[in-house]
Amino acid sequence: MAMTAGVHLPQAGPAASGEALRRTAVLAEELGFADVWVSDHLAVPTGSDYPPSAYVFEPLTTMSWIAAHTKRVGIGTTVLVLPMRHPLNVAKSVATIDQFSGGRVILGVAAGWLEAEFDALGIPFHERGARTDEAIKMLRNFWTNDHITETYPVHQSTLASMRTLPQPVRHVPLWIGGHADVALRRAIAVGDGWHGAFLSPEQTEKRVQKLRAGRPEETFAISMRTRWDALLDEEDLILYEIDRYREVGVTHLVPEPRQRTVDLYMESMQKMANILVRAGVEMEK
Numbered sequence: 001m002a003m004t005a006g007v008h009l010p011q012a013g014p015a016a017s018g019e020a021l022r023r024t025a026v027l028a029e030e031l032g033f034a035d036v037w038v039s040d041h042l043a044v045p046t047g048s049d050y051p052p053s054a055y056v057f058e059p060l061t062t063m064s065w066i067a068a069h070t071k072r073v074g075i076g077t078t079v080l081v082l083p084m085r086h087p088l089n090v091a092k093s094v095a096t097i098d099q100f101s102g103g104r105v106i107l108g109v110a111a112g113w114l115e116a117e118f119d120a121l122g123i124p125f126h127e128r129g130a131r132t133d134e135a136i137k138m139l140r141n142f143w144t145n146d147h148i149t150e151t152y153p154v155h156q157s158t159l160a161s162m163r164t165l166p167q168p169v170r171h172v173p174l175w176i177g178g179h180a181d182v183a184l185r186r187a188i189a190v191g192d193g194w195h196g197a198f199l200s201p202e203q204t205e206k207r208v209q210k211l212r213a214g215r216p217e218e219t220f221a222i223s224m225r226t227r228w229d230a231l232l233d234e235e236d237l238i239l240y241e242i243d244r245y246r247e248v249g250v251t252h253l254v255p256e257p258r259q260r261t262v263d264l265y266m267e268s269m270q271k272m273a274n275i276l277v278r279a280g281v282e283m284e285k
Contacts, residue, residue, distance in 0.1 A: 001218055001251045003281050006035035008256035010265050011062055013053035020262040025066045027266055028073055031273040032283030035074030035106060037254050038062045040081050043120040060093045067101035076106035078225050078254060079177035079195060083111060083131035084121055087138035095168045103169030108195045110177035130154045136190050143167050175223060188214035193221030201244035208249035223252035230271035232258060242279040
């Protein structure tokens with residue numbers, strides 16, 4: 001299968017700003033990246049090791065901003081913590097962004113892992129799996145049907161001939177995040193792809209084997225977010241790891257530069273694009 005690549009934008013930390021997001025998104029499009037990506041954290045405990053910054057722009061709002069300044073690139077979440085938001089709000093926001101962008105949204109979703117964040121929102125952490133599964137059903141229903149009559153017990157949501165328009169321009173790909181078996185099963189059952197993060201090729205291989213056993217079709221994406229920074233990491237190591245990810249079945253990569261200024265971030269993106277071309281990754285020109 002052909003391998004494609006996106007790039008994570010400077011949405012968090014000292015390099016993050018509206019202007020930085022605009023400049024890097026436009027550059028990503030010019031360099032031929034297939035898509036651009038943003039992350040999701042609403043509240044971060046003081047002193048936590050991860051995420052590395054508590055300064056994080058809200059992802060759905062950020063996606064709308066990016067859509068306004070680009071024409072071609074896909075716009076994705078890596079990943080939206082689905083149970084932290086009501087699915088009706090998510091459905092409306094994503095459909096709006098998809099409409100405004102001309103059908104470019106890729107929605108990466110997961111159940112989440114940061115218990116303190118759920119506590120801050122007043123959402124039971126132990127319900128996150130059930131909320132995620134029901135939320136996915138709700139999104140698909142809201143995006144494809146009209147005059148909806150349905151009850152969703154986990155979210156205590158009742159619709160009696162309700163309308164939730166507009167709907168997305170086209171089928172919004174849902175890439176399911178998470179590394180545990182329950183996340184892999186969810187991806188196989190309801191996903192259009194799987195989106196992992198920061199696993200080595202060796203750690204990724206066994207997960208891809210499970211995913212492909214259930215979803216062998218080429219249209220099912222296998223995506224991996226990496227910490228590669230082309231200005232900080234050895235080019236030969238990046239090339240080696242790209243080849244290894246390809247060997248184990250990864251079809252899409254999302255490198256995330258670690259630079260702390262927008263100019264260096266963009267320089268890293270440019271060098272990363274050259275490395276990807278050298279590795280035979282498909283870039284769109």
